[in-house]
Structure formats: structure tokens, C-alpha cells
Amino acid sequence: GRDVRDYYEIEFKDDTRQEYLFDGSWKKTEFRYEDIKIAGKENFKDTVAYTVFGPVMYDKNFAGKRTGNTKNYAVRWKAHDPSNELLIFNKLNHAKNYADYQEAVLNLHTPGQNVVFASKSGDIAIRTQGEWPAKWNGQGDFVMPGTDSSYMWRGMIPDSETPYQYNPERGFVSSANQRPVDSTYPYYLGREYPSPRGVIINRMLAKMQQVTPQDMMRMQTDNYNVFAEMARPIFLKNINPASLSADEQKYFSMLQNWDLRNDVNSTGATVFVLTWEKFHPAVFDDEFANAPKPVQRPLESTLLEGVLKDSAYKFIDNIGTAQQETLANVALTAFKNAVVELKKAEADGKLEWAKYKNTTVSHLAKLAPFSRANLPIGGGTNIINATRDNHGPSWRMVVSLTNETEAFGIYPGGQSGNPGSRFYDNFV
Numbered sequence: 001g002r003d004v005r006d007y008y009e010i011e012f013k014d015d016t017r018q019e020y021l022f023d024g025s026w027k028k029t030e031f032r033y034e035d036i037k038i039a040g041k042e043n044f045k046d047t048v049a050y051t052v053f054g055p056v057m058y059d060k061n062f063a064g065k066r067t068g069n070t071k072n073y074a075v076r077w078k079a080h081d082p083s084n085e086l087l088i089f090n091k092l093n094h095a096k097n098y099a100d101y102q103e104a105v106l107n108l109h110t111p112g113q114n115v116v117f118a119s120k121s122g123d124i125a126i127r128t129q130g131e132w133p134a135k136w137n138g139q140g141d142f143v144m145p146g147t148d149s150s151y152m153w154r155g156m157i158p159d160s161e162t163p164y165q166y167n168p169e170r171g172f173v174s175s176a177n178q179r180p181v182d183s184t185y186p187y188y189l190g191r192e193y194p195s196p197r198g199v200i201i202n203r204m205l206a207k208m209q210q211v212t213p214q215d216m217m218r219m220q221t222d223n224y225n226v227f228a229e230m231a232r233p234i235f236l237k238n239i240n241p242a243s244l245s246a247d248e249q250k251y252f253s254m255l256q257n258w259d260l261r262n263d264v265n266s267t268g269a270t271v272f273v274l275t276w277e278k279f280h281p282a283v284f285d286d287e288f289a290n291a292p293k294p295v296q297r298p299l300e301s302t303l304l305e306g307v308l309k310d311s312a313y314k315f316i317d318n319i320g321t322a323q324q325e326t327l328a329n330v331a332l333t334a335f336k337n338a339v340v341e342l343k344k345a346e347a348d349g350k351l352e353w354a355k356y357k358n359t360t361v362s363h364l365a366k367l368a369p370f371s372r373a374n375l376p377i378g379g380g381t382n383i384i385n386a387t388r389d390n391h392g393p394s395w396r397m398v399v400s401l402t403n404e405t406e407a408f409g410i411y412p413g414g415q416s417g418n419p420g421s422r423f424y425d426n427f428v
Contacts, residue, residue, distance in 0.1 A: 002112055002132060003190045004078035006139075006153075008053045008146035009071055017049045017056075017072075021147045027052070053146060054080055074146055076153065078131060083109035098123050098166070105129045106159055114175040120401045126173040127164040128180045132157045135188040157187050172205045174198065176384070192299050196227040196382040213408060216398045219384060223262045227382035228272050231304055232260070235275055238331040251342050252335070262385075263378045264354040273353075273380070274341050279303075279334035286318045354378060357389050361412045361428055370419050372428050 012029075013019040019026040030050040035043050049056040053074040063069030084107060091104030101117045105127055108115065112130020117123070133140075133153045144151040163180040165173050178198030181189065203226075204219055232255065241252055251271050258268020284297055298306075298315075306313045311327045318325045342351065350356045359377045363370035379385030379392070386392055392412065400406040416423040 002128075002130070003135075003140050004110060004112065004130070004133060006053075006076045006133075007057070007143045008051075008074045008076065008151065009143055010051055010053075010056055010074050010146040012072060015060075017059075020051055022052060023147070023149050051146065052149075053152070073143065078110045078133065081110070081131075083107075083131070085109065088115075097121075098125060101125065114177075116173060116175075118399075118401060123167060124173050125164065125166045126175060127162055128175075129162060132162075132187070132189075137188045139188060141191065161187070170206065174201050174205060176201055192301065194301060194382065196225075196230075197384055197386065200224055200226040200384060213398045213400045213406065217396075217408070220393075220396050220398070221379075222384045223378040223380075225260050225262050225269065225272070225380070225383055227304075228258075228260050228269075228276075230308070231276060232258075232272060234279075234307055234327070235331050235335060238328040239335055240328075243332070247343065248336065248339050251339055261378070262353055262380045262383055264352065264376050266353045266378070267351050269353040269378075269380075270345065270351055270356045271338065271342060273356075274338040274345075275335050276300075278337040279331065282330045282334040282337070283307075283313075283315050286320045287315055289320070353380075359387055359392070360390055361425075362390065372425055375428065 011021040013021070013026055017029055020029055021027075032048045032050060032055070034046040034048065036046060037043050049059070049072075051074045053076045055075060056072050057075040058064050058069065058071075058073040060069050060072075087107040088104050091107060092101065095101050095104055097119060098117060101115075105115045106129075108129045109131040112128065112132060115127050115129045117125040134155050134157045135153070139151070163185070176197035177193065178195045179189070179193035200222075201219070204222070208215060236256060239252065241249055241256075244252055254268045255271045255275065258266065258272065260268075262269040262273075280297070280300065280303060283303060288295060288297060306315070307327065313327070316325055316327050316330050345351050345356055350358075354376045355374070357377075357380060358373065359375040360371060360373040361375065377385075377387050377392075379387040381388060395409065395411050397407065397409040399408075410427050412428055414421070414424040414426045414428065418424060
């Protein structure tokens with residue numbers, strides 16, 4: 001998705017960090033000193049080095065989750081720039097029409113958001129509003145050299161070129177964080193924009209007529225898995241049921257007869273999710289076995305597109321063996337590996353999707369007695385109801401612009417913060 005944070009490797013002159021190399025000469029480092037108070041202990045004094053890119057976030061004193069700390073990385077993050085995001089909400093609260101909306105949204109800089117507009121007069125609009133760096137293709141995908149100014153941001157995308165829609169012919173606007181532009185857009189917007197949720201939302205909206213709030217509520221909690229609609233044929237076409245054991249045939253039948261819905265009691269959903277999870281390493285593990293760690297594996301959208309376009313996708317063959325593996329070989333391997341875990345899940349009474357997924361709404365302090373686990377909720381990744389094991393929609397809202405506006409909202413918690421109250425978890 002949109003990337004407003006980049007990292008640069010900084011080359012300091014020596015351990016004092018007083019100077020760093022930039023465009024062929026040594027540039028003076030600026031320092032910020034933080035005095036952090038700790039209860040019952042001495043204050044912790046932190047010294048942060050600042051470069052032309054921004055603060056040095058990782059160095060020999062703080063490695064984060066890196067395996068080593070021999071290098072220095074500065075971060076350029078749009079959120080470090082001053083802005084006044086509260087102004088957009090103030091202006092939207094006073095907006096009366098599309099022109100007011102247009103003026104208000106320009107005050108949203110960071111973080112960028114999809115800002116939707118609708119009025120009782122029938123106007124609708126959406127903008128992917130924010131202050132976005134104008135990047136060249138691939139800029140920021142990896143750590144960049146901090147010694148060369150040519151890798152710096154050159155400015156921001158003008159607001160006049162921010163992607164938007166206003167009263168589109170199709171009669172609706174939507175976003176599930178899918179790519180907001182086509183290939184003709186002149187600016188680089190980053191790599192991954194998962195599209196399945198956007199696909200099914202647009203499909204549903206295109207079919208709807210005389211939409212009611214109840215229709216929208218049902219859509220927001222829908223469990224249809226359009227990603228599986230695209231990916232399941234890979235396994236059904238390339239696995240011969242006759243070659244499977246009795247146990248394997250049982251699970252294959254679940255996959256075959258599945259209605260493509262990740263509903264609470266679905267077993268087919270569990271079979272698919274585990275099979276797909278095993279398919280990714282079955283394809284890529286051999287090529288990445290000796291890659292430096294950590295390394296970014298190909299995205300699941302990349303794998304799906306590659307296999308659907310070419311059944312002889314170059315990564316299917318296992319480079320560690322003498323024979324030439326086919327898609328049928330790899331699909332079968334992935335399924336058999338999934339069966340191992342499916343047997344265990346069934347033995348534990350967790351083959352149904354909701355039990356296997358085990359959605360948990362955690363207390364902010366991660367205190368188990370104040371959390372709610374084993375929730376009977378469907379959905380998951382790539383689904384409109386994007387409820388996963390520990391993450392999901394934090395706020396759902398439906399607004400009906402009738403003569404007297406009606407609005408409905410719900411969140412995964414309760415009306416009371418008191419764990420002893422019956423309203424503590426009444427929205428879970």
C-alpha cells in the first residue's frame with residue numbers, strides 16, 4: 001500500500017556520530033536529548049542523532065528486532081512533519097455540500113485515509129486523501145543509501161492529482177484498500193494492494209437495488225471468500241483423489257464440496273486455509289533456502305497470479321531435486337502437509353473454522369481474564385468480514401440518509417469499561 005516511511009543507511013565518520021557522509025562530504029549531525037523518567041529507577045537519558053532524512057532510529061545502541069546492530073538507519077516519515085489533522089474533522093462537521101467536503105479533506109496529511117462523501121441530494125465521492133511522497137518507481141521498497149541525495153523525496157503529489165471519484169456512472173464508490181488507480185497513474189504508490197475484498201464488495205454493490213441499512217449490515221459481515229474462488233481450482237484441478245489415502249480423501253471432499261464461505265461451522269474453510277498456507281512454502285522454500293535473513297517472500301497475490309497465468313510457473317520446480325516438479329506435484333505436497341495439521345485440529349475438536357481460527361478480542365493490557373477468546377465468528381483474511389484470530393474490524397457503521405438521518409454503529413467491546421458490568425462485552 002501507500003508508503004510514507006522510508007529508511008536510509010547512514011555512514012558516520014566515527015563512533016561519536018558527530019558527522020555523517022552525505023553527497024561526498026561530512027555533514028554535521030544534530031542531536032536531541034531525551035530525559036525519560038522511570039518509576040523507582042534513575043532517569044534514562046537517550047541521545048537521538050538527527051540527519052537530513054530524520055532521526056537515526058536504529059544504531060549500535062538500539063537494534064530493534066534486527067539480528068545485528070552494526071549499521072545505522074535513519075527514518076524519513078511523513079508523520080514527523082507538522083500538520084493539523086483535527087481541522088479536517090472540524091470542517092467536515094460543519095460541511096453542507098460537496099464543495100465544503102473538498103475544502104475540508106485538504107487538511108488531512110498523515111495518516112492518509114479513504115474519505116467518503118455522501119449527501120441527501122444524491123452526490124457521492126471518495127478521495128484517497130493524504131500528503132503522499134512523489135516517488136520514482138520502486139523508491140523506498142528497500143533501505144536506501146543515506147550518502148546520496150538522489151534517494152531523497154523530491155516533493156509531494158499535488159492534491160489536484162490525488163485519486164478520487166465523484167458521482168461515478170456505476171452509482172457507488174467503495175474501497176477495501178485495493179489499488180486506487182490504474183497503470184496510467186504517473187506516481188509510484190507502492191507494491192501490495194490486496195484486491196479480493198474490493199472485488200467482492202464491488203460485485204455485491206453492483207447487484208444491489210433499493211439498498212436498506214440491513215442490506216449493508218449483512219454485507220459488512222459477509223463471509224464469502226472470493227480469494228478461495230480464484231485459488232481453490234489450483235488444488236481441485238491438480239490433485240487426483242484416487243491417489244489419496246482414505247483420510248486425505250475425506251479432507252479433499254470437504255474442500256471440494258465447500259461453499260466458499262468462511263462461516264463459523266465450515267470445515268472446508270479450514271481445509272482451504274491450511275492447504276494454501278502450505279502451498280506457499282512448497283513453491284518458494286527451495287529458492288529462498290539460502291537467501292540472507294530476514295528476507296521478504298513473494299506476496300500471496302504474486303503467487304496466485306503467477307500460477308493462474310502459467311501452470312509451469314518457474315518457481316514450481318524444486319531446484320534441490322533432479323526431477324522436474326509440476327504444479328500437480330506441488331499442489332499434492334501442499335495438501336498432504338495440510339492434512340497433518342487437519343488431523344490434529346480434528347482430534348482437538350477444532351476443525352470447524354471458528355474453533356480453528358479462535359478469534360480473541362484482547363484487553364489493551366493483554367490481561368487474559370479481561371479478554372474474550374474462542375469467539376464464534378467467521379470471516380478472515382481476504383473476506384469482507386476481515387475478522388482474524390487477533391485482529392479485525394474495530395468499528396462498523398451504516399448511515400441511512402433518509403429524511404431523518406439514521407446511523408448504526410458497533411465495535412468489538414462493550415458500553416462499559418467495568419469488567420464487572422454486563423455491558424462490558426455486550427458488543428463482542
